[in-house]
Amino acid sequence: MPEANKQGPRTVTLRYFDGTRREAEIINQEVPYPDGKLIVSRTDTKGIITHVNRAFVEMSGYSKEELIGANHAILRHPDMPTVAFEDLWKTIESGKKWHGYVKNLRKDGCYYWVKATVIPNIRNGKLVGYTSVRRKPSRSKISESETLYATLM
Amino acid sequence: MTFNLTVSPDFAPSHISGWYYFNTWLQRQLDVGIHLELYDDFAQQREDLKNGSIDLIYANPYDASMLVRELGFKAVARPARRPDETVIVTLRSSDIHSVEDLKPGITVATTDDPDVHTMGMIMLEPADLDRSNINTRTVGGYVVVAKALLNGSADIGFFLKDAYEELSELVRKDLKVLVSSQISVIHHALLVGPKMQSHIPQLKEKLLTMGNNEKGAIVLENMGLSGWDPMSEEQTEFMIDLIDTLIPD
Numbered sequence: 290m291p292e293a294n295k296q297g298p299r300t301v302t303l304r305y306f307d308g309t310r311r312e313a314e315i316i317n318q319e320v321p322y323p324d325g326k327l328i329v330s331r332t333d334t335k336g337i338i339t340h341v342n343r344a345f346v347e348m349s350g351y352s353k354e355e356l357i358g359a360n361h362a363i364l365r366h367p368d369m370p371t372v373a374f375e376d377l378w379k380t381i382e383s384g385k386k387w388h389g390y391v392k393n394l395r396k397d398g399c400y401y402w403v404k405a406t407v408i409p410n411i412r413n414g415k416l417v418g419y420t421s422v423r424r425k426p427s428r429s430k431i432s433e434s435e436t437l438y439a440t441l442m
Numbered sequence: 443m444t445f446n447l448t449v450s451p452d453f454a455p456s457h458i459s460g461w462y463y464f465n466t467w468l469q470r471q472l473d474v475g476i477h478l479e480l481y482d483d484f485a486q487q488r489e490d491l492k493n494g495s496i497d498l499i500y501a502n503p504y505d506a507s508m509l510v511r512e513l514g515f516k517a518v519a520r521p522a523r524r525p526d527e528t529v530i531v532t533l534r535s536s537d538i539h540s541v542e543d544l545k546p547g548i549t550v551a552t553t554d555d556p557d558v559h560t561m562g563m564i565m566l567e568p569a570d571l572d573r574s575n576i577n578t579r580t581v582g583g584y585v586v587v588a589k590a591l592l593n594g595s596a597d598i599g600f601f602l603k604d605a606y607e608e609l610s611e612l613v614r615k616d617l618k619v620l621v622s623s624q625i626s627v628i629h630h631a632l633l634v635g636p637k638m639q640s641h642i643p644q645l646k647e648k649l650l651t652m653g654n655n656e657k658g659a660i661v662l663e664n665m666g667l668s669g670w671d672p673m674s675e676e677q678t679e680f681m682i683d684l685i686d687t688l689i690p691d
């Protein structure tokens with residue numbers, strides 16, 4: 290894990306793929322994934338959120354109203370390497386299923402790890418959006434991902 | 443012409459007669475001949491579905507993808523307030539207190555109920571357990587899963603939550619739930635095959651008002667259902683997409 294992350298709250302500037310940026314406060318505190326739940330969201334073809342379930346609202350710390358219409362990158366954590374999301378988009382845009390471990394940023398600055406699967410939604414042969422379903426990851430997969438992602442930053 | 447109705451083989455044995463009453467009720471409501479064919483296992487039922495001999499099915503959510511996307515079935519309704527949830531259970535006296543306490547090499551008692559098995563396996567992932575490092579014993583029903591736990595031939599068991607709750611007090615007092623799924627959007631569905639689709643509007647109307655009269659209400663009670671909720675094409679597609687994300691490649 291990067292050194293800075295071991296200290297208290299810090300403010301970082303998140304830079305997005307589309308050139309926009311926002312300031313976010315990061316707190317090095319994990320919120321454990323709830324047992325037995327799936328966190329579900331759907332987006333349009335551009336990654337704008339169109340649907341979230343209750344577990345998504347509870348874990349992200351945002352209200353449903355704040356989430357619907359927002360870019361999914363609202364959960365982007367600065368410890369996630371850009372290449373992970375490049376791989377995600379390349380995979381789903383080619384019509385395939387993507388799996389990966391993702392560290393997400395909550396509204397309160399804390400984080401949570403998920404095992405995510407994203408699939409394209411095809412209706413009458415046409416791509417209409419994407420669905421992401423997250424489940425509880427094992428501690429060993431989380432530490433493997435932490436190590437791997439640190440080398441990709 | 444006579445249509446064929448079938449029920450996902452995971453129905454509770456205590457509700458068999460309910461499905462026969464339902465079949466009689468349906469024939470009167472739609473004024474068509476319907477034959478009810480029940481199966482002991484999913485494999486034989488899937489074969490008959492694929493060769494086109496079934497027109498109406500109360501389907502396991504896991505089979506909905508094949509039925510809708512490959513065989514042209516359409517969802518008309520789902521059971522009200524009856525999501526399919528899965529529980530992982532062990533002996534009450536066991537020193538296992540959470541999924542994370544489980545170790546490779548354990549034996550899992552499960553059934554051929556595909557959605558419960560899939561969810562059970564997903565809920566083992568936090569302990570780094572998968573097909574490759576557990577032993578699976580597939581048995582004929584949830585009562586047998588409970589027996590396997592009680593006689594020590596399995597360490598944990600996967601149950602449909604409703605089936606677990608229907609076990610006798612005497613059995614459950616020696617068992618405990620390690621984890622319970624809370625998904626709420628995966629459920630069985632009544633699906634209509636291509637040959638019967640002209641009956642969909644009438645079928646929908648009859649199902650959604652089924653509990654409003656005494657005869658319908660009695661049939662529902664015998665099926666263990668509280669009523670039917672409408673299910674749109676998009677709700678069906680959404681559930682199928684969701685299940686797709688859970689199925690291992």
Ligand SMILES: Cc1cc2nc3c(=O)[nH]c(=O)nc-3n(C[C@H](O)[C@H](O)[C@H](O)COP(=O)(O)O)c2cc1C
Nearest residue numbers: 305306307332336361362364365366374419420421
């Ligand atoms: C269905 C779907 C779900 C996504 N879920 C997340 C998520 O939970 N967290 C996240 O950081 N990015 C998620 N993304 C990826 C974001 O769209 C975005 O690519 C990422 O946050 C990186 O931001 P950037 O592409 O602007 O650099 C998801 C994308 C899709 C299509």
